[in-house]
Amino acid sequence: MTTIPLTWLYAPGDRPQVVEKALSAGADVVIVDLEDAVGPDRKAYARAATAELLSRPLPTPVHVRVATEEDVRAVAGLPGLSGLRLPKVTHALQVERVAALAPGVGLYPLVESALGVEHAYTIAAAHPAVRGLALGEADLCADLGVRDESGLEWARSRVVVAARAAGLDPPAQSVYRHISDLDGLAASCARGRALGFLGRAAIHPAQLPVIERAYLPPPAEVTAAQEIVTASPTDTGALALADGRFVDAAVLEAARRTLTLANRPVPPPRPFP
Structure with a gap:
């Protein structure tokens, strides 16, 4: 059964030892950051270190958050690269340019401004290489002058809708x-799940089990999903269950995703000095 990624762990590209530890921390995907996590005087070193890391196959899928076209050229085509995260995307043309520089690599644009949110669908649908869409909330808060998480509700929903309209997985x-506030993280994940998000990026391994538990379906949802899948003999759905619920193709797809998630083991927290 296909594994649906729920956890994405960032690690700074100029600290290869931290990246190596991140690869065994239990995340579904490790994101090596060449953008915000790396100071200007460390960019060249981070780029070279990341290229060296990606020169071999790796045990965990690795994405790279690039900052420049030079970053893209340095890692494109390397065997350990699974995807590119594109920060501060505001127009489809930016995605198309990276797709041309890195053919065959999955792209994940990050929407981090008001203009990016307005263009969310055209960005998501910019190129067949786009595999997912995400929201960069720190920069978006600064751009909008938002001081409370509730001010992001519309932008969050906009990105969820744009991803779905473009045929992508939920963002x-x-x-x-707040690394030490695991209760706050769990509550925030519950709000995100209610809005249609699936999984979350993390900046510390201690956050990974919290995110995974928050996004795994509860028993009642698993039972309902199993009833739908069992009662649907074809991929088209289009039937009514005994309790009066109507099942179509979209409902059936969601039920199958729920069952796939339900079969994931929850990893224990791992030490990460």
Whole structure:
């Protein structure tokens, strides 16, 4: 059964030892950051270190958040690269340019401004290489002057709708910056799940089990999904269950995704000095 990624762990590209530890921290995807996590005087080193890391196959899928076209050229085509995260995307043309530089690599644009939110669908549908869409909430808050998480509700829903309209998987939530507040993280994940997000990016391994537990379906949802799948003999759905619920193709697809998620083991927290 296909594994649906729920956890995406960031690691700074200029700290190779941290990246190596992140690969065994239990995340579904590790994101090596060449953008915000790396100071200007460390960019060249981070790029070279990341290219060296990606020169071999890796045990965990690795994405790279690039900052420049030079970053893209340095890692494109390397065997350990599974995807590129494109920060601060505002127009489809930016996605098309990276797709031309890195053919065959999955792209994940990050929407981080009011203009990016307005263009969310055209960005999501910009190129067949786009595999997912995400919201960069720290920069978006600054751009909008938002001081409370409730001010992001519309932008969050906009990105969820844009991803779905473009035929992409549901987006993962943006990072939760309060590392020690795991209760707050769980509550925030519950809100994100209610809005249609699936999984979340993390900045510390201690956040990974919290995110995964928050996004795994509860028993009642699993039972309902199993009833739908069992009662649907074809991929088209289009039937009524005994309790009066109507099942169509979209409902059937969601039920199958629920069952796929339900079969994921929850990893224990792992030490990460």
